[in-house]
């Protein structure tokens with residue numbers, strides 16, 4: 123397998139993955155529409171692309187003629203192109219469905235009807251498909267797994283953050299496995315699940331190898347500093363540089379599994395290089411729960427500043443409370459173990475941020491959009 127099409131390859135994950143693929147002997151074509159929300163208004167491909175032997179095509183995955191032209195003679199596809207903001211997806215519903223679900227259907231339609239001999243398709247899916255993910259009542263091995271439904275707006279308004287058992291005791295989050303219950307809590311999550319289903323069903327029927335990588339919270343160098351809708355570390359880094367306080371939703375004890383972008387690129391490379399396609403779903407994370415307060419403190423300290431953190435009790439409809447991946451399959455099926463510690467990854471990220479112009483802080487504007495639509499309290 124030599125010729126790889128990376129959709130959305132000019133973005134954050136693509137900026138680590140495409141050079142890694144090229145260095146490993148793959149011929150890479152990127153299809154990317156240089157979305158202004160990610161790339162600003164420059165409309166120039168990012169400068170890193172010219173340092174590698176990578177073919178860049180500007181265009182949208184929603185456009186059939188463009189897809190038909192870039193899919194010619196392609197051996198493998200890594201499908202990254204997507205709209206990625208959880209909160210934004212709750213009011214840009216049509217756009218999220220068009221770019222995420224419908225464009226994936228279009229790509230598969232072209233492959234099927236033009237008889238494109240693609241051998242493998244890898245999808246960047248998301249941990250968001252699990253919704254609240256897995257919990258237990260007691261912290262014991264034998265305790266059975268529970269999958270609470272997504273939190274209701276009225277529960278969030280009452281500051282009832284964590285799912286409870288019948289007696290009113292907080293349930294305990296545990297790492298979520300790939301075969302745990304799927305319960306998307308946002309439009310973004312539902313579109314990522316739609317992508318998964320389309321690819322798995324179509325690839326099974328056509329005999330194309332596939333891999334669905336459910337990425338956790340990816341962070342690191344190259345994450346758009348312009349996009350206020352996703353990427354907590356990028357958003358907060360701008361405020362730290364401006365000596366503004368960091369507003370933290372809920373009680374700050376919500377958790378995420380932060381995985382460095384180079385480990386995500388490494389996992390995709392492993393999935394591509396395997397003799398046989400994994401033909402399965404694989405979590406890509408670290409297996410570690412980190413609270414949002416912790417990450418905000420660590421980030422500020424990495425800038426050599428004192429944390430100014432304000433836990434606001436505010437919330438966004440569609441957010442999940444806890445998230446952490448069970449990474450047994452990542453290790454066993456892809457033979458990949460994450461290499462970058464949070465401390466090291468944070469240092470690399472902050473060193474990179476220092477090289478970037480200070481962007482506008484658009485967080486308040488993004489939050490106001492949610493408030494105007496009753497999606498934030």
Ligand SMILES: NC(=O)c1ccc[n+]([C@@H]2O[C@H](COP(=O)([O-])OP(=O)(O)OC[C@H]3O[C@@H](n4cnc5c(N)ncnc54)[C@H](O)[C@@H]3O)[C@@H](O)[C@H]2O)c1
Nearest residue numbers: 130132133134135154155156157182183203204246337340
């Ligand atoms: N970053 C994360 O934390 C994370 C977590 C889970 C899943 N993912 C998934 O990984 C993938 C890549 O995410 P990322 O963090 O690199 O995002 P990103 O926004 O940095 O990159 C996405 C790229 O897709 C391009 N794009 C957007 N719409 C397009 C269209 N219609 N046609 C062609 N290109 C288009 C954008 O210009 C951008 O370059 C996405 O599918 C996302 O859902 C990311």
